[in-house]
Amino acid sequence: MKRQLEVRLRKVFGNSADEQISGRVSPLNTIIPAYESIWRVVLRCFLEVRFRKCGNEIEESITKRTYKMIFSHFMSHPNPSLFESSFQDTHISVKHIVNEALRLYPPTRRIHRQLENEMVKIDVEWLHRDPVSWGRDAEEFKPERWVGVLLKGVDGKMAFTPFGLGELSCPAKKFAPMMIGILVGALMCGVGEGWELVDEELSGDVLGTKVLDGGREAYEGLRLRRFNDEE
Structure with a gap:
């Protein structure tokens, strides 16, 4: 798959057959930043695992520390095996975390x-938050819900369709989840203690427990700032 991608990228960007596509000159440096829909998932996943409330103070401290260890372990050598493997006795993997972010905040909220x-219309966001499929806590960020889950049949597949279904499904569905994991992992490793969120219109839902807004223009004014630094 990687080889096929490189061949196609050479054709698009005019690279010669013997030119190595990697590092700073990689065309992916142009493609990934332009992949707007995935960045919305990355932002919300990062907010969930790094800043948002989850349970009481003790539970929140334990959960945040667990997320940090999971991503730190994964980023030590990011690969498909570590992406899918549960971290020690937490039973949670980076894939579980990414799946939960894709469930609550699908890249494409509605398909036409x-x-x-x-005209066929599918409200992906509604399907992903339907209590019938996901339980009463459907609007809560809980990666542990994915432990042991295997979606089967039409109903199961329709309950989780972040990249669509069938012939018109998103071609990024095979590599996008791990890419999200790497991007969130980089943020988790780079934004340690001593950082806070700043926004002129910072509302309680950003740091609270209510499901985040999945819209394109939501949280445009959100910024990171070190404690005691000027804005």
């Missing part, structure tokens, strides 16, 4: 497809 004489 014209099929012959009819």
Whole structure:
């Protein structure tokens, strides 16, 4: 798959067949920042695991420390095996965390497809938060809900469709989850203690427990600032 991607990138960007595509000159440095929908998932996942409330003060401290260890372990040598493997006795993997972020905050919230004489519309965000499929805590960020989960059949697949289904599904579905994990991991490793969120319109829902706004323009004014630093 990586080889096929490199061949196609060479054709698009005009690189010669013997030119190595890596590092600072990689065309992916242009593509990934432009992949707008995935950055919305990265932001909300980062907010959930780094800043948002979860339980009482003791529970929150333990949970945040666990997330930090999980991502630190993964970023020591990011690869598919570590992405999918549960960290020690937590039973939670980076994949579980990313799946939960994709569930609550799908890259494409609603899908519209014209099929012959009819327009098919799917509210992905609603499906991902439906209590019938996900329980009463459907709007809560809980990566542990993915432990041992295997979605089968039409109902199972429709309950979780962050990249669509069938022939028109997103081509990034195979590599995007791990890419999200790496980006969130980089943020987790780079933003340690001593940082706070700053926003002129910072509301309680950002740091609280209520599900975050999944819209494109939400949280545009959100900034990170070190304690005691001027804005």
